[in-house]
Amino acid sequence: MKKITSAYANKWLKSLEEDKEYWINKEEASSTYVAAINEEPVIPEYDYAEVAATIAEIDEKIAVIKHALNVTNATAKVQVKDTEMSVDTILIKMAQLNKRKAVLDRMRKQLPKTRETTSYMSRNAVPEYRYVNYDLDLVKQEYERVSQNVMELQMALDQYNQTVQFEVDL
Numbered sequence: 001m002k003k004i005t006s007a008y009a010n011k012w013l014k015s016l017e018e019d020k021e022y023w024i025n026k027e028e029a030s031s032t033y034v035a036a037i038n039e040e041p042v043i044p045e046y047d048y049a050e051v052a053a054t055i056a057e058i059d060e061k062i063a064v065i066k067h068a069l070n071v072t073n074a075t076a077k078v079q080v081k082d083t084e085m086s087v088d089t090i091l092i093k094m095a096q097l098n099k100r101k102a103v104l105d106r107m108r109k110q111l112p113k114t115r116e117t118t119s120y121m122s123r124n125a126v127p128e129y130r131y132v133n134y135d136l137d138l139v140k141q142e143y144e145r146v147s148q149n150v151m152e153l154q155m156a157l158d159q160y161n162q163t164v165q166f167e168v169d170l
Helices: 006-030 048-075 087-108 136-163
Strands: 001-007 077-082 085-087 112-116 128-131 165-168
Touching: 001 006, 001 112, 001 136, 006 048, 006 136, 006 165, 048 087, 048 165, 077 087, 077 136, 085 087
Parallel strands: none
Antiparallel strands: 001 165, 077 085, 112 128
């Protein structure tokens, strides 16, 4: 058993993925070779059993760490202002709020009235205008509220990820 934080687990997973990529690339580059009929072949060093075992070992570590991380994300509780939430709920809420924030950001940047331009307008065409159909100030306030919520969730999650430990059975 090893005790780690979520931040450490994610860095460890990244390192394992890089190691796995190294072995996959090594296999790809060394598992075959080309030689002309009339020349001595240069055979790269390659041991299928070693490479396959190494990749399988890395995959097993990744699976164990990800499972432990998923369990702790589903069960650990984090205080966000006056509400207690699981890490996975925080991640879901942050994704939802970030999508909403993007919509509100686009809306808050609209001008109250803009002229529509089309490539097929003739000289005598009457200009058309696009108008916002909402209260710009209300949208700006909502954007600020959603941004504040995202920040609060992120700060609570960052503190949890850096300080709370869980066990990994490796």
